[in-house]
Amino acid sequence: MPAFEPVLTRNFAVPDSQTLRAYESRGGYQASRKAITEMDPDKVVQIVKDSELRGRGGAGFPCGLKWSFLPKDRQETFMCVNGDESEPATFNNRLLIERDPHQFIEGILISCFATKAATAYVYLRFEYIHAFRIMERAIAEAREAGHLGKNIYGSGFDLEIYCHRGAGAYICGEETGLIESLEGKRGWPRIKPPFPAIEGAFRKPTVVNNVETLACVPHIIERGADWFKSIGTPKSYGPKLYCVSGHVNKQVCVELPLGVTTRELIEDHAGGVWKGRKVKATVPGGISMGVMSADEMDVKLDFEDIKKTGCLGLGTAAVTVMDDQTSMVDYLYNTSRFFAHESCGQCTPCREGTGWMYKIFKRIKAGGGRLEDLDVLTMMANNMGLTPGTTICGLADGAAWPVKNVLAKFRPELEEYIKKNQSSKPLVTPLQKAIAAGTVAEPVALGGRVYPAPQPALRSPGGS
Amino acid sequence: MSISFTLDGREVEARAGETIWQVARREGVEIPHLCYSPAPGYRADGNCRACMVEVEGERVLAPSCLRRPSPGMKVATDSARSKAARAMVMELLLADQPPREAAHDPDSKFWRWADKLGVTESRFPARHAPAPDVSHPAMAVQLDACIHCGLCVRACREVQVNDVIGMGRRGHHAKIVFDLDDPMGHSTCVACGECVQACPTGALMPSSVLDKEGRKSREPDRSVDSLCPYCGVGCQLTYQIEGNKILQVDGRDGPANHNRLCVKGRFGFDYVAHPQRLTRPLIRKPDVPKDADDFVDPSDPSTHFREATWDEALDVAAAGLRTIRDTFGGRALAGFGSAKGSNEEAYLFQKLVRTGFGGNNVDHCTRLCHASSVAALIETIGSGAVTAPFSECVHSDVIVVIGANPTVNHPVAATFIKGAARRGAKLVVIDPRGQGLSRHATHHLRFKPGSDVALLNALIHVIIEEGLYDRAYVDRFTSGFEELRARTFAFSPEKMAPVCGVDASTLREVARLYGRARSALIFWGMGISQHVHGTDNARCLIALALLCGQVGRPGSGLHPLRGQNNVQGASDAGLIPMFLPDYHRTNDPAAHADFEKYWGVNLDPEPGLTVVEIMAAILRGSIRGMYIMGENPAMSDPDARHAREALAKLDHLVVQEIFLTETARHADVILPSTAFPEKTGTFTNTDRRVQIGRAALQPPGDARQDWWIVRDLARRLGLGWNYEHPSEIYEELRGCMPSIRGISWGRLEREGAVTYPCPSESDPGHELIFAEGFPTPTGRGKLVPAEVSPPDELPDDAYPMVLTTGRLLEHWHTGSMTRRATVLDRIEPEAAVHVAPADLRRLGANPGDRLRVSTRRGSIELAARSDRDVPPGLIFIPFCFAEAAANLLTNPALDPFGKIPEFKFCAAKVEATGAG
DSSP, X not given: OOOOOOSTTTTTTSTTTTSHXXXXXXXXXXXXXXXXXXXXXXXXXXXXXXXXOBOSSSSOOBHHHHHHTSOTTOSOOEEEEEEOOOSTTOOHHHHXXXXXXXXXXXXXXXXXXXXXXXXXXXXXXXXXXXXXXXXXXXXXXHHHTTXXXXXXXXXXXXXXXXXXXXXXXXXXXXXXXXXXXXTTSOOOOOOSSSOTTTSOGGGSOEEEEEHHHHHHHHHHHHHOHHHHHTSEETTEESEEEEEEEESBSSOEEEEEETTOBHHHIIIIISOSBGGGOOEEEEESSSGGGOOEEGGGTTSBOSTTGGGGGTOSOOXXXXXXXXXXXXXXXXXXXXXXXXXXXXXXSOSHHHHHHHHHHHHHHHHHHTTBOOHHHHHHHHHHHHHSSTTTTOSXXXXXXXXXXXHHHHHHHSHHHHHHHHHHOBOSSOOOOHHHHHHHHTOOOOHHHHHSOOOOOOOTTSOOTTOO | OOEEEEETTEEEEXXXXXXXXXXXXXXXXXXXXXXXXXXXXXOOOOOSOOSEEEETTXXXXXXXXXXXXXXXXXXXXXXXXXXXXXXXXXHHHHHHSOOGGGOSOTTSHHHHHHHHHTOOOOSSOOOOOOOOBOOSSSEEEOGGGOOOOXXXXXXXXXXXXXXXXXXXXXXXXXXXXXXXXXXXGGSSOOOOOHHHHHOSSSSEEEGGGBOTTSOBOOOOSEEEEEEOSSBTTOOEEEEEEETTEEEEEEEOOOTTTTTOOOHHHHHOOGGGGOTTOOOSOEEEOTTOOOOTTOOOOTTOGGGTEEEOOHXXXXXXXXXXXXXXHHHHOGGGEEEEOOTTSOHHHHHHHHHIIIIIIOSOOEEOTHHHHTHHHHHHHHHHHSOOSOSSOGGGGGGOSEEEEESOOHHHHSHHHHHHHHHHHHTTOEEEEEOSSOOTTGGGOSEEEOOOTTOHHHHHHHHHHHHHHTTOSOHHHHHHHEEOHHHHHHHHTTOOHHHHHHHHTSOHXXXXXXXXXXXHOSSEEEEEOHHHHSSTTHHHHHHHHHHHHHHTTOSSSTTOEEEEOOOBTTHHHHHHTTOBTTEEGGGEETTOHHHHHHHHHHHTSOOOOSOOOOHHHHHHHHHHTSOOEEEEESOOHHXXXXXXXXXXXXXXXXXXXXXXXXXXXXXXXXXXXXXXXXXXXXXXXXXXXXXXXXXXXXXXXXXXXTOBOHHHHHHHHHHHTTOOOOOOSHHHHHHHXXXXXXXXXXXXXXXXXXXXXXXXXXXXXXXXXXXXXOSSOOSSTTSSEEOOOOOOOOOSSOOOSSSOEEEEEEOOSSOOTTSTTGGGSHHHHHHSOSOEEEEOHHHHHHHXXXXXXXXXXXXXXXXXXXXXXXXXXXXXXXXXXXXXXXXXXXXXXXXXXXXXXXXXEETTOEEEEEEEEEOO
16 A cells, blocks of 8 residues: 555645635645536535545445435525534644645535535634634635635536524534524524525525535545545545644544555654553544453454444544543543533433433532443443434433443443442532532432432342 | 325224324324414424324334324324333333322323323432522413423413524423523513413413412312403404303304413403402492592592492482583583493493483493594495404415504414514514514504604605506595605605614615515504594505505405504494494484484484593583493593692592592492402404404493493483393494304304404305405595694603603403402512613612602602614603503594504603602
8 A cells, every 4th residue: 555645634734824825825725616617516416425525524424425415496496514523532624724725615515506506604613713714714714815706617506605604502512403503593403304405594495514524625636536535445535634642642533545554643753652561442433432441452453343343433533642540430420421521412312311411420429329330331321322213313312321331341340330339428419529529409309309328228239 | 185194993084184193082082192283373293202103014103293194194193113202101101200199280192191101100219309589570480390391381372473482402401491590580571471381281371370389279160251351453352251250261162262362361351350340339429529639548449439239229320310401501511431341231232321311422441442543444445343253364475563562452463463573574663662463573663753744755755666566456446646746755765864873774764565465454543543633544544555556365464453452443433422323423414313313312413522532522511421331530530630730620420430540539339249250241453353352251330231331321311211231222223233143142152253344144254355445435445645743742841752652461451350350460569660771870760769840730759661673762651550640641633534642752841859
């Protein structure tokens, strides 16, 4: 295999890479000119279809196929670009926007031409104020230069791009939650069908794509579908930005062909595990994808192979490394707290389930765990999310997967923790908790029900 | 078009638009559901995940409340997967609930489903129970029972369109909030109670059924389907009764309200059981003189009255009336009936006056509300009723609301208007005061009070000059176009802008909006009618609609919002001085002859006097005796002090009432009668819909049915009446009213509501009328131009402010019912004058301070309320407060056509009297 030459990040090191001048000097906006002046939209869709480009946002849905779901007789189409990037440990979209905004804009331009969208909304994570400002500047530059606006390249094609900042909710990274939020409503995912391609933003046919997916598009147009398919592994083609974080010596975002292994990422690119320790577990692509054990470090990180490990999928390809001194109880406590905080509260299984999982882990961590908690957790994890089919969106799957994977791969550790950590002290009272948190406690809540103390009568830890 | 699919292995048909849940219910397959309500107006939301079903070949389960079947689909409602999912949902929800034995409502929809699914306990720990919120006088919020199904949010935001309840916070912390998480009682909640009716768990319940621990402790032992006694919307409801007490009121799916109610209709019923109810006939003590300023304590009338038997009271009442009739003639007597009574009572009362007294001096409060509208409607289109029901606005492109405040006075009708606006209809509100609809309006024209004709003529001017009118319609169905064109030519928006205070471009924009609408509906209320130019105002509105052909088609029409629950019916039944039943003029020879024959007595052809004229006639000495049934002119008439003087001057006054009202203080005989929930009768709402109200309670003490009292009084005046049931009276009325000929008593008992005109029993009734011309001699609608005339009393140096009057959401008219309804009076307990914040500052007063408001007729003291909806220079006083009766101040100047007083405009002066 020839040495991989970076594609999406090739301009990152160029001085002033976020300016139009720098981008055009590196051959920028040639692909969009070629697509818009020489091709018709269907041809562009066909090329992207042929390239088998799969969505980089997490689910890996084929991009060209998604575009072809738009109704043929549509009057108006919207493009929504998902730059909410709220999956923990993921930061590739931020770099793509901050370092090379014009590559991204060119991707939007070609994709909108292909899908006949005259308006594109870029939904940016609230915290990405820097990226937002860079995008605003880049959009102004591109409009000035005639890459955006009316009658682009004399083709009659019009496009306006608007940047919209979210307000800090994980759920707005879900495509229909994003659309609701964009419309100014509470970010609650919509019930599908209808899918956004039929009824999306403002009830019009809408395409929702990730930033990195669109950034690939100019290169596919420029170099062809075959070139794209020459990179990566079967069914997972093209370059991918991998983020590595956690207990490594160097946290990086690195562009590699799809299909590298965790071991390669850690050893070749992240400088190995910190403090000379060993890997205990890794999260393959954002915490909602589940967890891999140290034995699974040679599994290829692409859309297909990773499923063999029992993980949900590749996700955002943001690898988080945990060293051998990390407690899986802490890991689960943190993930469950995250999902309980981020559940939108719409569907019962997720609203109640994520909350109870968090409470159970909190109790286990505090020394009040019971062995049968693990069975309840398994049952709950198996009953929430899109996979059992009980919720509207996939957030609950993300909450369930770490639990499922840890219980499958690290159950002995949890059992041991529960047995060893039985606190003799009574658990924190609501009043103590309120004082610690500096909040005003509700008198009724204090006088009312409190957490039940651990009940040894059920099945004693360490006992038969 | 129906399709077929497989449900639990059976081939079933789904009709167009049906969901899997709806088909299953029709087929007798029960699917659990919590966040879904099959009630009208509730969108399925699919969030509780209790109704999940498995569709063969699909990866995920589908919410049956939302999913529509496709041909050949194979659906399993009780597969292992869907059962597991459901059990999990119930177990998760159960974890948070108070234990069953402590449940707020152990019989809630939630608990019934938990029972059916056999889920009785949860393995999950309970969260902290949120504190109960009992800040509202009518409803308790106990969120420990909340399952976050969002039905209350949909009730508040989508059904009633009040936008108070929302889902706050996120995920496990998600919480039902009022406004910005305020206590319910401090929020902008209007207490319609829709959320209480929708809640499936007992988290939101009426306080009336709860004990101190917040648990449901009282159960109704029977229920009666009836109507709401308050406004003209005509909501159908069900009284839930325990013993002889109304425990709770639920909205019913009537054609006017679709389950919706407002605060009065849901929580305003305990006035019926108020200790001040009159239970024995009272006769004035011989040594107590009458005085206009007299005060009688309604709790203790013994200072002025003594109790009597019915026979004695009726004998005295009849003797006085008979003596005056026989000495001075029938025209020396007058009667006020009531628009709160049934059609039967109205008919019987006017028949008593016309045949027993022998004159036409009979009127009721329609004179004070829509007399001018009716005068204009009869003059132009030959009919005094609405041309379309208010719910027709859901089909309108453009809705104009002028001089009406429906969110306060017709709250349930307002829900339809707000809903239509939310779906994209253009709403134009024309009113000097801001109001609840303003927020939903595309245009709010806050014009100068009293300049209505200038504004409306400018709109007509634009529509004619810009050619926006419907030529074909004008040619075919109207007359008087050229004159209207000539007379409105001078009223260009540019000229009228300074007169009405709305800029010319806005006037043009609104005129174009109305002129170009495919369908447009005009609503109006007292702001139009209660002026000396009230008839002219209504003429302009009618001209607008006729010019643009906006009558008789779906979504178009003219709708004067009728105030009282039976003001339409009482007018139809002839409770007005110039019309016999069905609007036959008393001096129309043919009608006169017909009714002499129908009633078998000689009738006076001369039209009688109207409400305000009767008061003047008393003071002149030409009227000496009166019979007043259910009206309170001492509070409701303009220049009420003058009215009270007149009442005190009467030689003989018989008052038939449920409370000792301000009017009854001046009576010689007081006859205790029945309140709405105690009587059976028919009532006609603002839509011309005849509906039946059923007695739910026993009247207190010796109070009697109104029809019984009228009948027995009539017998003592020499009329041989033998009615034994309201149905007999109704059938007699039907015999002289062709428009309701097809609506028999039996049909009403079966169907509950039928809209007239309805010529035969098989006719479904007609909601939209006048698609093809009008019931005028020519068949055409008449375009009548109106000239600008100023209000009768303009502000000057001595009285620099403009006083306008009206109602509050919680209080009905003169307050005799609602001030005695616990919940309503707790929400609005105090008389207040609404003043613009800038004016209040200028007066050096703070909200809550006492202000003295004076006009040339009188002066009252009441609390100041700062109200941004009131423009500077204007003050607003509700007329429901006896302790500060607004009508002591109002101007009795009359519109020359409708004889309606100018309640909406008089000059006033406001002074601060110190901190309150």
